[in-house]
Amino acid sequence: MTTTTASPTRRDVLPWSALLALGTAVFITSLTETLPAGVLPQMSSSLGVSSGAAGQTVTVYATGTALTAIPLAAATAGVRRKPLLLIAMAVFLVANTLTAAASTYAVLLASRFLAGVAAGLAWAILAGYARRIAPAGQEGRAIAIAMTGIPLALSLGVPAGTLIGQQIGWRVSFAAVSVITLAVLAWILFSVPAVSRPTATAEKPKPTTLQTLRVPGVSAIMVVVVTFVLGHTVIYAYIAPYLSHAGLGSAADTILLAFGIACLLSIWYTGRHIDGRLRGLALAAATLFTLATAAFVATTTHAVVWVAAVAWGLGWGAAPTLLQTAAGHAGTRRSPAIADTAQAILVTLWNAAMALGGIIGGLLLQRVDVTADATVAAGLGALSLAVIALARHHAFAPTDQDAP
Numbered sequence: 001m002t003t004t005t006a007s008p009t010r011r012d013v014l015p016w017s018a019l020l021a022l023g024t025a026v027f028i029t030s031l032t033e034t035l036p037a038g039v040l041p042q043m044s045s046s047l048g049v050s051s052g053a054a055g056q057t058v059t060v061y062a063t064g065t066a067l068t069a070i071p072l073a074a075a076t077a078g079v080r081r082k083p084l085l086l087i088a089m090a091v092f093l094v095a096n097t098l099t100a101a102a103s104t105y106a107v108l109l110a111s112r113f114l115a116g117v118a119a120g121l122a123w124a125i126l127a128g129y130a131r132r133i134a135p136a137g138q139e140g141r142a143i144a145i146a147m148t149g150i151p152l153a154l155s156l157g158v159p160a161g162t163l164i165g166q167q168i169g170w171r172v173s174f175a176a177v178s179v180i181t182l183a184v185l186a187w188i189l190f191s192v193p194a195v196s197r198p199t200a201t202a203e204k205p206k207p208t209t210l211q212t213l214r215v216p217g218v219s220a221i222m223v224v225v226v227t228f229v230l231g232h233t234v235i236y237a238y239i240a241p242y243l244s245h246a247g248l249g250s251a252a253d254t255i256l257l258a259f260g261i262a263c264l265l266s267i268w269y270t271g272r273h274i275d276g277r278l279r280g281l282a283l284a285a286a287t288l289f290t291l292a293t294a295a296f297v298a299t300t301t302h303a304v305v306w307v308a309a310v311a312w313g314l315g316w317g318a319a320p321t322l323l324q325t326a327a328g329h330a331g332t333r334r335s336p337a338i339a340d341t342a343q344a345i346l347v348t349l350w351n352a353a354m355a356l357g358g359i360i361g362g363l364l365l366q367r368v369d370v371t372a373d374a375t376v377a378a379g380l381g382a383l384s385l386a387v388i389a390l391a392r393h394h395a396f397a398p399t400d401q402d403a404p
Contacts, residue, residue: 015133019145021187022130025085026149028092028181029119029126031157033061036112039165039173046170047105057112059358064116065123065351070209072117073124073344081129082194084121086185091118093181100174116351123347127324128340132195137275139328144271144321152264212341217330217394221342224384224395225323225349228286231380232316233357235293235373238365245370246300255309262313270318274325279396282322282388288315290381296374326395 036043036057044054076084095115102108127143134142161173213219235242243252270281292312295304327346331339364372388396 014135014138014142014145015193016145017187017191018133018193019130019142021184021191022126022146023149023152024180024184024187025089025122026126026146027153027157028089028149028177028184029122030150030153031161031177032092032096032115033058033119034153035157035161035173035177039161039170042165042170043108047102047108049105053105057108059355060109060112061116061119062351062355064113065120066116066348066355067120068117069120069124069347069351070341070344072121073341074208076121076124080194081125081132082188082192085125085129085192086188088118088122088125089181089185089188091115091121093178093185096174096178096181100171100178120344120347120351123350124340124344127328127343129192129195131328131339133193140274140278140321140325141271143325143328144267144274147321147324148264148267148271150263150267150317150320156260209341209345212331212338212345215330215338215342217391217397218327218342218345220387220391220395221323221326221330222345222349224282224286224387224391225346226353227380227384227387228289228319228323229350229353230357230360231289231293231377231384232319233354234361234364234380235296235377237358238361238373241365241370242296242374243305246302246305248302248305255306258306259309259313262310263317266314266317267321270321274321278322278325278329279388279392281318282326282396283385285315285318285322286381286385286388288312289319290378290385293374293378293381297371297378330394 036054043057044050047054092115095111095118098111098114099108102111126146130142130146131139161176164176165173213222239256240249240252243249243255248255266285274281288311292308292315295308295311299305324343324346327342328339331342360376361373364376
């Protein structure tokens with residue numbers, strides 16, 4: 001009798017092509033959101049509006065995401081993940097193409113809102129997708145690889161888009177994002193495996209936002225999302241005026257490049273260790289951010305500002321991976337559907353905090369002084385650190401490797 005043995009499969013090996021495709025999708029979402037900051041003068045001049053009005057393209061994007069992430073997650077809870085991701089990226093393609101072709105300010109705002117809606121849909125499934133295609137025990141590392149798109153967008157995408165906008169035109173910058181999106185659509189289609197739809201059925205109704213927030217640990221994670229992202233945005237959105245105040249205005253691009261490189265190093269290290277040291281890494285990230293922003297308040301000594309900018313990048317670069325992994329762990333203890341709803345809540349709060357951070361930071365800058373943003377950021381960082389330290393049972397529970 002002859003027995004046939006199936007070919008062995010490497011279930012312990014990360015699906016690199018698929019994860020890099022997801023990472024490029026994350027890159028597109030982040031770049032689409034932040035690119036207007038780099039081409040603001042060209043946009044305002046071209047459309048005949050003020051810089052402040054052109055800056056609202058970022059707010060409109062964040063608003064579109066915040067308003068639609070949870071409703072879209074609920075409405076698509078039973079939809080297969082791969083087609084849904086392809087639809088989200090196709091909407092990005094349409095939205096960025098419309099942005100590049102916008103002839104009026106109204107069309108520009110509409111296209112940016114549409115891009116924000118696409119982001120709400122994409123962000124609600126990207127982290128969960130990375131978790132589901134990863135081998136057991138490497139889910140956090142898989143999310144870290146996918147989230148590399150965020151610091152890459154900040155450190156490479158925005159500067160490149162800014163250069164294109166200055167040399168050729170801001171419309172070409174957005175058209176280039178559309179071309180990248182087209183390539184990513186094909187990459188996802190051929191490289192990303194299909195995953196099962198969430199387990200929401202007629203017998204098990206889709207989890208509501210309130211039900212998800214009642215899951216142990218989820219609410220604490222969301223508090224950290226709001227405080228950490230709000231603190232980061234308050235200072236990041238207005239870092240240029242602070243650096244000018246510190247006498248480093250001419251070095252702003254180099255300092256932000258150092259910040260971006262530190263973000264990349266942080267997410268690389270986090271990806272290697274997150275599955276065993278989530279709590280320790282979360283504490284370190286909040287501590288670095290708090291110390292860095294406090295340093296901005298305490299002194300404008302150039303060497304200290306440089307070191308603080310790098311420390312800030314080391315703390316912030318890990319934040320998206322840490323928080324999405326924590327939310328995924330807390331939700332998955334109940335069900336994959338709970339985990340998906342938790343991700344949708346996280347995306348909504350994240351973008352709401354970004355929109356609010358831009359408003360608060362601007363008011364502080366105008367009505368107080370240039371260091372007020374850093375002061376508020378440091379306070380919010382300290383609050384994030386306190387919540388992480390206290391939430392040790394469900395949200396940021398220690399593992400064996402976290403123990404001293």
